[in-house]
Amino acid sequence: MILHQWSPNGKFQSRLAYEFFRPKNAKLAWPKLVWHVAIIPRHTFILWLGLKDRLLTKNKLRDYIEDQSCPLCSAQNETLNHLFFQCTFGKQIWANIKSWLGIFRAMQSLKATVKWLIKEARGIGFLAKIKRIGIACMVYSIWEARNKRIFEGKVENRMPSLGVFKFNLIKFCIVCSRI
C-alpha cells in the first residue's frame, strides 16, 4: 500500500517518500538539518536512513547472503561505518569533497558528522547551505556507487568527478537563493 503510494506511475518517487517520512514536528536538531528544503529529497532520504541505521548493508543481511564483502573495495566486510568512513573508495570521495568545502575535521560516523554539522553549518548563510548539501550529496554518491556495483555490475574505476558535485551544489544554491 505504502509502496504504491510512493509510485503512482509504477516508478518509485523519492519526493513522495520524502514527504511521507519528513518529521513534521521535529524536536531534535538533526532532523531539521537533514530534512532541509535545500537538499535534494533523494539525498536527504538516504542520509536519513543512514542516520536511523536503516540502510541495508550486507552485515544486516547476513542470514540471507553469504558474501559479506564490501562491493566497492572487497577488502573488508560491508558495514555502514566501513562503507562511509573506512572504505578506500568512500574515503576518497570524502577527501575530495571535504577539501573543496574547506572541511578538515576527520569524520568517524554519520551521526558524529551530522552532530558536527549542526554546530558548524547552522544558519542560512551560503557556506552553511553548501556544507549541508555537500555532506548529503557525498553520502548519496557512495550509496549509489555501491548499489550500481551490486545490482548493475557497474564498476567505478575512477572516483566520481568533483565537477559533478560542484554542478549539483551550484544548481541547488540557485534554487536556495529563490527560497
Ligand SMILES: [Zn+2]
Ligand atoms: Zn570497502
